[in-house]
Amino acid sequence: xxxxxxxxxxxxxxxxxxxxxxxxxxxxxxxxxxxxxxxxxxxxxxxxxxxxxxxxxxxxxxxxxxxxxxxxxxxxxxxxxxxxxxxxxxxxxxxxxxxxxxxxxxxxxxxxxxxxxxxxxxxxxxxxxxxxxxxxxxxxxxxxxxxxxxxxxxxxxxxxxxxxxxxxxxxxxxxxxxxxxxxxxxxxxxxxxxxxxxxxxxxxxxxxxxxxxxxxxxxxxxxxxxxxxxxxxxxxxxxxxxxxxxxxxxxxxxxxxxxxxxxxxxxxxxxxxxxxxxxxxxxxxxxxxxxxxxxxxxxxxxxxxxxxxxxxxxxxxxxxxxxxxxxxxxxxxxxxxxxxxxxxxxxxxxxxxxxxxxxxxxxxxxxxxxxxxxxxxxxxxxxxxxxxxxxxxxxx
Numbered sequence: 222x223x224x225x226x227x228x229x230x231x232x233x234x235x236x237x238x239x240x241x242x243x244x245x246x247x248x249x250x251x252x253x254x255x256x257x258x259x260x261x262x263x264x265x266x267x268x269x270x271x272x273x274x275x276x277x278x279x280x281x282x283x284x285x286x287x288x289x290x291x292x293x294x295x296x297x298x299x300x301x302x303x304x305x306x307x308x309x310x311x312x313x314x315x316x317x318x319x320x321x322x323x324x325x326x327x328x329x330x331x332x333x334x335x336x337x338x339x340x341x342x343x344x345x346x347x348x349x350x351x352x353x354x355x356x357x358x359x360x361x362x363x364x365x366x367x368x369x370x371x372x373x374x375x376x377x378x379x380x381x382x383x384x385x386x387x388x389x390x391x392x393x394x395x396x397x398x399x400x401x402x403x404x405x406x407x408x409x410x411x412x413x414x415x416x417x418x419x420x421x422x423x424x425x426x427x428x429x430x431x432x433x434x435x436x437x438x439x440x441x442x443x444x445x446x447x448x449x450x451x452x453x454x455x456x457x458x459x460x461x462x463x464x465x466x467x468x469x470x471x472x473x474x475x476x477x478x479x480x481x482x483x484x485x486x487x488x489x490x491x492x493x494x495x496x497x498x499x500x501x502x503x504x505x506x507x508x509x510x511x512x513x514x515x516x517x518x519x520x521x522x523x524x525x526x527x528x529x530x531x532x533x534x535x536x537x538x539x540x541x542x543x544x545x546x547x548x549x550x551x552x553x554x555x556x557x558x559x560x561x562x563x564x565x566x567x568x569x570x571x572x573x574x575x576x577x578x579x580x581x582x583x584x585x586x587x588x589x590x591x592x593x594x595x596x597x598x599x600x601x602x603x604x605x606x607x608x609x610x611x612x613x614x615x616x617x
Contacts, residue, residue, distance in 0.1 A: 250325040251513065251522045254466035257506070260326040267328060267604045275600035276319070276331060282593045283317035284573060290314055290339060294498065303408050303419065308476035309492055309499020312339050314572070314590055318505045321601060322585040325513055334505040337470045338589055341570030342494040344473070344501035345438060346535075347511070349548035351445055351453050352391060353531035354460050360448050364388040364534070372447040376401065376440060381424055389427045390441040391547040392539040396425045397437045402479045402490075406436045409496065431542035438493030438548075443481070446490050450483050453491050465510045465521050471503040493548075495571065505587045512576045512585035536566055560599035569594070582608060 252258065262269040287293060290311040299305040318332030355361045361371065364387045369377035377383055382397055389395035398406055410433065411419040442453065449456050454473040462471065475489040476499055482488070492499040514520075519527030535547040543553045552558050552565045562581040569575050573592035578585060582605060591597055602608050 249517055249520075249522075251517070252325065252466060252510065255468075257327050260323065260328055262328055262604075265323040265326065265328040266606050267323075268606060271604035272321075272329060272601065275604050276329060278600050279319065279588070279591055279593075279597045280317060280331060282596065283590050284592055285314050285316050285590050288313045288315065290495075291498070294495075298496070302411060303416070305408070305497075307498040308402065308404075308478065309474050309495070309497060311495070311498050312337070312502055314338065317573075317591055318587075318589040319591065320505050320509045320585075320587040322509055322513060322516075324583050325516075327509075330505070332505070332589065334509075334587075335468070335470070337472065337502045337504045337507075338574075339495050339570075339572075340501050340503055340508070340574045341496070341572060342435075342500075343508075343568040343570035343574045343576055344495075345493050345548040346568035346576065347457060347473075347501060348438070348442060348445070348453075348493050349391060349535055350461060350527060350531075351449075351457055352387070352441075352547070353527055353535070354456065355445060355448050357528045357531060361387055364391065368444050372444045376443075381427075385427045387444075388547075390437065390444070392428075392431070392542065392545065393433055393437065393548075394429065394431050394539060394541055395427050395437055396430060396432060397427075397440055398424060399440075401436050401440055401443070402476050404436050404497065406434060409434050409436045429541060431539065431545065435492070435494045435496040439479070439490070442475075442493050443479075443490045446481070446488065447483065452488050461511070461514070461526055462507070464524060464526055465514055467507040467510050468504060471501065471507050473501045474499040505589055508576050508587045509585055512578055512587065515578045516580060516583070516585050518580075536564075558595050558598050560595075560602050565598075567594070 262272045290313055291307055294307050316332050318334050320334055321329040366386060368385055368387055369383055376399055377385060385395045385397055407419050407422055412422055413419050446453055473491045475491045476497060479490045480487055481490060494500050514526060518529045518532045519525060535549050536551060537546055538551055538553055539545050544551045544557060549566045550569055552561055552563050555563050562579060564581055565579045567575050567577040573588060573590045575588040575594050577598055586601060588597055
């Protein structure tokens with residue numbers, strides 16, 4: 222046998238499986254703009270009656286009143302946060318909605334899936350994708366680099382803040398101290414026995430403690446804006462939303478006072494949630510397209526939009542928060558949703574906004590104004606004829 226034949230005999234068994242997997246992923250169905258192919262529940266591997274029953278059960282948990290979200294935010298937060306006010310636009314809620322995809326095809330939908338609704342903290346997972354694009358471009362060399370080396374150092378000029386890295390901000394473990402857009406960090410979900418304790422809380426070393434905090438998420442958005450040097454909604458639209466065929470109805474807002482100047486141009490820094498208003502307003506249909514891109518590990522048809530390695534990084538658990546990655550929630554040890562695979566992950570927002578990604582079952586599920594995530598996902602998974610995530614114990 223020639224040397225070439227020997228080489229091929231050794232190499233091809235290693236290369237062909239990767240080549241086939243890559244080819245299969247590129248050939249996976251993705252919806253064209255303005256059109257989505259469907260599959261019947263039975264053809265998609267569901268028991269039709271059980272899926273219909275699951276959706277009925279899920280919709281019974283919807284919370285869509287009161288409608289005025291500006292007032293809802295005031296009523297919810299101003300009794301627990303000092304000087305709380307709504308700084309960004311809001312949009313009234315009208316009704317619940319949802320979508321179930323399998324294999325990329327629509328299997329079920331309900332409500333108005335084309336209406337752009339507030340999505341609150343689910344937008345954090347979009348922000349993580351923007352960070353991934355800047356990382357892929359080499360504009361962020363390493364997530365463990367200090368943010369102060371990339372941006373206006375003002376917000377990072379204290380001894381405590383100077384050591385904060387991109388990873389800390391993306392995992393919500395920075396414990397950044399300061400004020401942004403006239404909101405002190407401690408005013409968002411304040412901690413302490415008395416009001417006097419709130420601004421004088423003990424600081425934790427960056428990376429040592431998880432704290433959900435929209436002020437720090439907005440600092441991440443501002444820092445990414447300074448690296449991108451263009452509005453983040455434009456970057457997201459050109460690199461992600463237009464290529465996946467999203468509609469023109471989604472919007473990503475900041476606060477009325479969240480404006481800066483870069484290279485002589487005035488730009489708004491977007492918010493990473495709707496805690497103080499603003500954030501992303503997007504339809505269930507567009508959510509589903511973004512979810513399908515995640516399910517396909519950053520590949521859309523024959524286009525690579527997000528590095529596969531970034532998808533993996535987003536799903537790595539934080540050392541101090543096992544069920545949290547880079548702005549995505551994780552089903553580590555199946556603690557949050559025991560009925561789902563451990564590999565499942567999701568974006569989540571106030572009021573019941575979820576984007577659930579399940580590679581093991583080839584599923585994307587969008588829920589709007591449906592706050593009971595576990596019950597909703599468990600009901601849909603139970604309607605599958607075969608569920609790799611289901612417990613092997615027949616008693617469960």
